[in-house]
Amino acid sequence: MSDKILEIENVTVSFEGFKALNQLNFSMDTGELRVIIGPNGAGKTTFLDVITGKVQPTTGRALFKGKNLRSRSEHNISRLGIGRKFQTPRVYLQLTPRENLDLSCNRHKNVLATLWGRPSGPERRTVAGLLETIGLTTKADIPAALLSHGEKQRLEIGMLVAQSPDLLLVDEPVAGLTDEETENVGNLLLTLADSHSIIVIEHDMEFVRQIARQVTVLHQGAVLCEGSMDEVQSNPQVIEVYLGQPEEDDG
Amino acid sequence: MTHTAATNLPLAKPRKLLWETGVIAVITLICAVLLPFVLPTFRLKFLGRFVALATAALGIDLIWGYTGLLSLGHGIFFALGGYSLAMHLKLQIPEGELPNFMVNYGVAKLPWFWQPFHSFPFTLVALFTIPALVAAVLGYLVFRNRIRGVYFSILTQASLLVFFFFFKGPIELFNGTNGLKTDKDLIFGVLASSNQAQLVFYELSILCLLLAYILCRWLTSGRFGRTLIAIRDDENRMRFSGYNPTGFKVIVFAVSAALAGVAGALYTVQTGIISPSTMEVPFSIEMVIWVAVGGRGTLIGAVLGTILVSIARTLLSEQFPEFWLFFQGGLFLIVVTVLPDGLMGWFKNEGPDQMRLLLGRPRKVMTYPSLAEDPEVEYERQNLRN
Known part of the structure; x- marks a missing residue:
């Protein structure tokens, strides 16, 4: 290797x-x-x-x-x-920053897992932690369309990290x-x-x-x-x- | 409606759901129990048809409103459901005999694909599985090749024409443009057009609409629903987040087609006929108009839009039979220009505010609710003013 x-x-x-x-x-x-x-x-x-x-x-x-x-x-x-x-x-403008992060954070991305799966505890904590890191905790539950350009940039970096690549x-x-x-x-x-x-x-x-x-x-x-x-x-x-x-x- | 602060969310959600369940239960009960006593049979039949159509509208809303794929070919799935049930009814004849029209066109033996429709359980499953399968195959081919937007709409419309000619062409198989009439046929030994049977169809339509609503509600909430919205907003971005949109779109298209199939079957037995005219272009576009008027992306809107437009259609057609199409076109123009989000969208967004403005009591504007409702911010604001 x-x-x-x-x-x-x-x-x-x-x-x-x-x-x-x-x-x-x-x-x-x-x-x-x-x-x-x-x-x-x-x-x-x-x-x-x-x-x-x-x-x-x-x-x-x-x-x-x-x-x-x-x-x-x-x-x-x-x-x-x-x-x-x-x-x-x-970023997905109609979704909130929290939902944006949750979609990226989802570990099982096939159709059925997404349909039946619920965000697990660790995933929810990851999302909450990321919201803090990118400084969007206060705006976590408003549509991302209302964010400023800089906030969207940070949100997208957050989404990237949520994927844990x-x-x-x-x-x-x-x-x-x-x-x-x-x-x-x-x-x-x-x-x-x-x-x-x-x-x-x-x-x-x-x-x-x-x-x-x-x-x-x-x-x-x-x-x-x-x-x-x-x-x-x-x-x-x-x-x-x-x-x-x-x-x-x-x- | 404003968003409450983040901390209230876990509490606010179940309460909202409870409200929704309550309101829907009451409306369902009124429609299912009270209206049959109040409305004359003739009007009740109309309402039953509209309720059936609303099921199809929910399907359109799922694929168009939530997933952003404008299907102009839902007439196919509607007709497939309708023909499935009509074929079963046509076979309610003594063993060995053929449906009337086949005898007239000199068919000696029942075609093979008519055979399974002898069985009621098969028919029941077929009337939503056949449309779903057709949609899944068509959808898979289209979505896998990343055909989107207006090209998808054109393809669905082209498929509509293919199916139109398929059902219209061989007159000895489906009775051509005359279609299949079900009003003289028996279902479980009862005449399909009798008041008794029609009442059952009415109640079944309400039940199906309720189940379809619950299904769509479940699909559009939670992660799956958010995935659909994300696909609508930026499909390519989804791929880079590790999602394959094809599967999601195929499933949604199939579910949407299944709903149209159920609607088609219920509509057929209530009108007493299914013919290739349901696969003409205007009908599929009309389905889209219902959703547009009610408000796409809101399930209630799809149901409300269908019933309001259909009632308007019936009343107007009774008065001025030739003007309906003008009215329908005008309605679409009004919705697109004045109410782009439909009735429900208007009601959810600017509606209440506009009303309050008209009444001279404009609402306090908040930029960021969770910030504006912050007690410290509020305190500061008041002190600054003094």
Whole structure:
């Protein structure tokens, strides 16, 4: 058994000739927190799509804990232990935060178990604990549609954790958040990193600096370079394709 | 209606359920016991039909209101239930004889698929299992291939036409467009159109509606119900949470079809005829209108909508026979533009507030009930004002 939780081997995804991912190789250790950055169109979201089964690789393969993910459907991959948070928060608006979490927390997700099953005591406690962690206890029983954008982001991260996945894929968790909220989400992710493997995709460089240990830079569907934040920042190629511009904007 | 603070929920829920049970029990008793004495037989028959139709409406509400799949083909399942029972009634003839119309068209031997309908228990099971199976197969093929939204609606409507021609085509098998008339047939030795039998059908319709309501209520509460709502709101998200929506949708579609089948059977014996006209497009759309008027996503709304629209239809058709369809179209327009959530939706959401506003007593607006009702917040608010 390798202690690699995720291995991507020579994956190419081509949409009618356009290669969103091009011979991508990537691997990640169990328990790692990895940040993936890259300019628009670098293939970051397609990368997550391949892992979660939304898109099938044209060539190459993706292994999760040594198991090939090809031709597994999304819900199967999710049940293996991969949770995904989407770019824009996707929570069930007509349900309350408590119900949202309960659905994710449900251990038996087939039809009959859902029909006959009642939320068990431990599950209810997990949900109550999560509501506290994401700071939504007071709003636990109002429809999620009434939550603010930041609260929805936190709720969706909560839903992800409720699934108790081994690998969390988090796509732009702080888009549209205030600085304070951003820091909260950062701390939340760092806490989660103690017990989960996490991949974070992010544009916000401040935020990346806050949480990053290991950074991977994607460019034109392939890995441009990998290393610590400082190494990546001083890499001339990276500065050329990506970091140069945001730095100037900041100044 | 406001949400009470989180701590009150465990208490508030059973009390609410008790209320609901009480109200429904009273209404059921009034309809089942009192109305047969009060209403003239002629009117009672109409009500019995509407109650049967309401069962089908509950099915539509389950698949459309809760799961978000607009089926425009429920006429299939309604007709399948209706034909099942009608075929059984047609076979209440001396051993070895054939139903009249078959003799007229020169059929020598009873077709094989008519044979099992000799048996009453078989018919009883068939009238909801056949529609459920057809729906399950159709649903599985459609949902597995992730066909959704308007494409699902179009597919159901196309299936409706297929079944329409299937029942209309071979005249010696189902008597073509004339359909099967049941009013001259016997059921347990009693003429199906006699007052005695009709009263039994009326009571059975009420019983079936009650059972269907309880079934739907159970399905839509708890985790299963929340799963359906989640599928309606964001099906793809469900997949990434580890749920496979296909199974859920197939089950709901099948249950919904079974309800339509039961409704079809009860409606057939009360009107005395089942014909391919129940598989014409307008009837399936009408079912959807009942639910839209009453309020989709509320079970009471589906029942109420069916009965109100059907009563309106009967009264209007008696006065101006040719105007009903205009009225129905207008009704749909009004509901879509003015009451998008139907009567029950209006009553649940903005209705009471609008009424209070009209009466000059607007309600105190709360942004977050559990915060606004917080004693500390309340204290602060009062002190700030002083």
